[in-house]
Amino acid sequence: MISIKNLHANIEGKEILKGINLEVKSGEVHAIMGPNGSGKSTLASVLAGRDGYEITEGSVVFEDKNLLDLEAEERAREGIFLAFQYPVEIPGVSTTNFLKTAMNQIRQYRGEKSLDAVAFLKLMKAKMKLVEIDQALLSRSLNEGFSGGEKKRNEIFQMAMLEPKLAILDETDSGLDIDALRIVAHGVNSLKSKDNASILITHYQRLLDYIVPDFVHVLFDGKIVKTGDKSLAMELEKKGYDWIKAEHGSLETI
Amino acid sequence: MSTDDQVLEEFTSKEYEHGWSVDFEADEAPMGLNEDIVKFISHKKNEPEWLLAWRLKSFRYWAQLEEPKWGNVHYPKIDYQALKYYSAPKKGGKVKSLDELDPEMIKTFERLGISLNEQKRLSGIAVDAVIDSVSVATTFKETLGKLGIIFCSFSEAVLEHPELIKKYLGSVVPAADNYYAALNSAVFSDGSFCYIPRGVRCPMELSTYFRINAANTGQFERTLIVAEDDSYVSYLEGCTAPMRDENQLHAAVVEIYAAKNAEVKYSTVQNWYPGNKEGVGGIYNFVTKRGICAGDHAKISWTQVETGSAVTWKYPSCILKGDYSIGEFYSVAVTNNYQQADTGTKMIHLGKHTKSRIVSKGISAGKSQNSYRGHVNISKRATHSRNFSQCDSLLMGNQCGAHTFPYIDVENSSSQIEHEATTSKIGEDQIFYCKQRGLDEESSVALIVNGFAKEVMNNLPMEFAVEAQKLLALTLEGSVG
Ligand SMILES: Nc1ncnc2c1ncn2[C@@H]1O[C@H](COP(=O)(O)OP(=O)(O)O)[C@@H](O)[C@H]1O
Numbered sequence: 080m081i082s083i084k085n086l087h088a089n090i091e092g093k094e095i096l097k098g099i100n101l102e103v104k105s106g107e108v109h110a111i112m113g114p115n116g117s118g119k120s121t122l123a124s125v126l127a128g129r130d131g132y133e134i135t136e137g138s139v140v141f142e143d144k145n146l147l148d149l150e151a152e153e154r155a156r157e158g159i160f161l162a163f164q165y166p167v168e169i170p171g172v173s174t175t176n177f178l179k180t181a182m183n184q185i186r187q188y189r190g191e192k193s194l195d196a197v198a199f200l201k202l203m204k205a206k207m208k209l210v211e212i213d214q215a216l217l218s219r220s221l222n223e224g225f226s227g228g229e230k231k232r233n234e235i236f237q238m239a240m241l242e243p244k245l246a247i248l249d250e251t252d253s254g255l256d257i258d259a260l261r262i263v264a265h266g267v268n269s270l271k272s273k274d275n276a277s278i279l280i281t282h283y284q285r286l287l288d289y290i291v292p293d294f295v296h297v298l299f300d301g302k303i304v305k306t307g308d309k310s311l312a313m314e315l316e317k318k319g320y321d322w323i324k325a326e327h328g329s330l331e332t333i
Numbered sequence: 334m335s336t337d338d339q340v341l342e343e344f345t346s347k348e349y350e351h352g353w354s355v356d357f358e359a360d361e362a363p364m365g366l367n368e369d370i371v372k373f374i375s376h377k378k379n380e381p382e383w384l385l386a387w388r389l390k391s392f393r394y395w396a397q398l399e400e401p402k403w404g405n406v407h408y409p410k411i412d413y414q415a416l417k418y419y420s421a422p423k424k425g426g427k428v429k430s431l432d433e434l435d436p437e438m439i440k441t442f443e444r445l446g447i448s449l450n451e452q453k454r455l456s457g458i459a460v461d462a463v464i465d466s467v468s469v470a471t472t473f474k475e476t477l478g479k480l481g482i483i484f485c486s487f488s489e490a491v492l493e494h495p496e497l498i499k500k501y502l503g504s505v506v507p508a509a510d511n512y513y514a515a516l517n518s519a520v521f522s523d524g525s526f527c528y529i530p531r532g533v534r535c536p537m538e539l540s541t542y543f544r545i546n547a548a549n550t551g552q553f554e555r556t557l558i559v560a561e562d563d564s565y566v567s568y569l570e571g572c573t574a575p576m577r578d579e580n581q582l583h584a585a586v587v588e589i590y591a592a593k594n595a596e597v598k599y600s601t602v603q604n605w606y607p608g609n610k611e612g613v614g615g616i617y618n619f620v621t622k623r624g625i626c627a628g629d630h631a632k633i634s635w636t637q638v639e640t641g642s643a644v645t646w647k648y649p650s651c652i653l654k655g656d657y658s659i660g661e662f663y664s665v666a667v668t669n670n671y672q673q674a675d676t677g678t679k680m681i682h683l684g685k686h687t688k689s690r691i692v693s694k695g696i697s698a699g700k701s702q703n704s705y706r707g708h709v710n711i712s713k714r715a716t717h718s719r720n721f722s723q724c725d726s727l728l729m730g731n732q733c734g735a736h737t738f739p740y741i742d743v744e745n746s747s748s749q750i751e752h753e754a755t756t757s758k759i760g761e762d763q764i765f766y767c768k769q770r771g772l773d774e775e776s777s778v779a780l781i782v783n784g785f786a787k788e789v790m791n792n793l794p795m796e797f798a799v800e801a802q803k804l805l806a807l808t809l810e811g812s813v814g
């Protein structure tokens with residue numbers, strides 16, 4: 080589904096991603112873990128097409144398309160979804176209105192007809208149930224005054240509505256209490272199919288108790304330094320990141 | 334919900350949509366302004382002596398005034414002798430029925446999305462269509478007439494309802510009120526008159542559509558709305574002009590009189606030609622709009638969406654004379670490129686327990702300057718009165734300016750005033766968030782801006798709201814990235 084090769088990216092002249100290699104196939108769930116500042120959000124932003132990054136080397140192929148040639152909105156329309164670590168507030172725009180606009184632009188891009196109000200509402204009702212989100216929340220200004228948990232749940236709701244091929248969840252689990260975490264995980268699990276894939280960026284192993292990944296990668300200083308299965312996450316949980324730093328930190332000090 | 338999407342799909346064209354002009358054969362006044370021109374206009378309209386006298390008095394007063402300089406707007410000195418003050422399409426004016434109207438004229442308005450054909454109109458909106466100096470058609474007159482509502486061109490009203498015009502003309506905005514009001518009083522050409530009798534709720538929206546067509550011609554229309562006791566009317570005003578390289582002057586006066594328990598809602602979508610990207614051409618929009626809540630419990634509500642004009646100088650105001658009367662001002666002003674807007678309101682509280690509410694949303698992009706100027710005055714007599722003002726500014730880019738000039742005078746101690754102001758920038762992170770969900774840049778901006786302006790947009794009648802949302806987006810196209 081997505082093939083990232085030797086990806087290097089700078090921001091403001093500073094190299095953050097230093098040669099990422101990652102292959103994600105349909106039906107797979109990959110977890111990316113790593114200490115703060117290692118470049119996890121940067122990787123997510125670069126994949127989603129945020130402005131301000133300079134790609135100095137490498138390639139990203141998404142479903143036969145050179146992803147790096149596409150605008151952010153085209154990537155979204157092609158099926159890439161990013162659940163933001165810090166979802167942005169948009170005053171005066173309800174989630175409902177926002178999603179309807181987004182959905183219709185995506186459908187137009189794909190040569191599909193706009194959803195009529197009835198079909199849209201029906202879809203919304205179904206997805207609301209899935210992530211246990213309230214109609215009232217969806218009518219409020221997007222993310223304005225939402226609690227941390229509401230924001231994250233709203234991200235998953237949007238994901239459910241847009242049904243992406245590749246979902247990138249950037250620390251969606253941070254700041255969630257155990258109930259919210261369960262709801263979010265349930266949402267992600269029920270959307271999982273053999274035709275889509277997800278990349279879970281997380282700090283903690285606990286999310287992986289609910290969503291079992293096929294692969295766990297450790298991102299450190301802009302590189303994937305270790306790959307394993309769920310047991311790697313357990314190990315990280317127990318030992319922390321210091322041993323990784325000890326193994327790889329020396330590279331940086333040269 | 335669905336309208337938002339239609340809106341987003343509709344704006345594909347990037348230029349000012351209404352920039353074309355039509356060659357009507359016109360009946361024009363010679364260039365320049367003097368007493369003879371004033372007489373010429375009055376004569377063209379077969380006006381009674383008293384009105385000519387009123388015009389001449391206004392003209393003499395104007396001639397000794399200086400153009401006001403206090404607005405936060407800058408433009409070259411206007412040569413008032415280099416303008417024409419009257420231009421009427423020859424085939425226009427005075428038609429008994431729409432069948433007699435020049436088909437070109439009907440087409441012109443259809444191109445603007447205004448149907449003058451009563452059968453064709455989907456929604457119940459009566460229209461008075463004004464091209465340059467004259468009203469060319471008013472629809473639904475008969476339907477309204479059965480309720481005793483008068484809705485006609487101003488010129489017609491002068492001839493057919495002189496007693497009403499004599500009573501109310503200049504009663505809210507006196508000829509000597511200010512420079513542009515004096516000028517308008519001297520040379521006003523046409524506009525709409527609307528009278529709602531006691532106890533009548535006007536069953537449809539009344540609307541005037543102004544179109545400047547001729548070159549080098551000033552437009553000076555005059556609108557007068559009188560709402561008697563316990564009546565209600567919602568009034569809409571729209572306007573466009575061709576793209577021309579020279580600036581054109583528009584100096585209108587709107588007067589609203591609301592008697593006891595009457596309610597008047599006045600909505601404007603101002604879309605005069607704003608000039609090109611380099612700031613060449615565009616309309617100078619110098620307008621005086623004022624309403625008086627003359628009776629107790631009267632209510633006047635102004636809603637404006639200002640997207641056009643090179644320079645806007647406009648302060649729709651309310652005089653709250655009746656006890657418990659209410660004044661409202663909801664405004665969205667968008668400026669882009671080199672546009673300048675100095676707009677706001679005056680709320681003059683004279684009666685007891687009067688209330689006013691001001692919600693102003695300024696959006697600036699490009700190299701434009703956008704100022705809110707408001708004056709809230711609560712007089713000694715106006716005890717237990719309240720005002721709430723909220724002025725929010727949204728900036729796009731860092732070459733534009735947003736300014737707020739709120740003036741507040743409270744002369745008694747039982748009244749309360751609240752003022753809130755915010756300034757924000759459209760964030761790159763907001764736009765990225767939208768794009769990540771599949772919206773292109775322009776739709777993202779449109780969505781964010783319409784969200785920002787929502788509280789004001791919600792006050793517009795449905796049909797207008799759609800047009801207004803579209804306009805906001807159009808005005809701001811190309812202003813990011
Ligand atoms: N806009 C920016 N300008 C400069 N440096 C940045 C910017 N954004 C992120 N960084 C730096 O890039 C590194 C990686 O950040 P980030 O991708 O957010 O890490 P993570 O998500 O793994 O915590 C950090 O050192 C951070 O300070």
Ligand SMILES: [Mg+2]
Binds near residue numbers: 119120121164249250
């Ligand atoms: Mg991060």
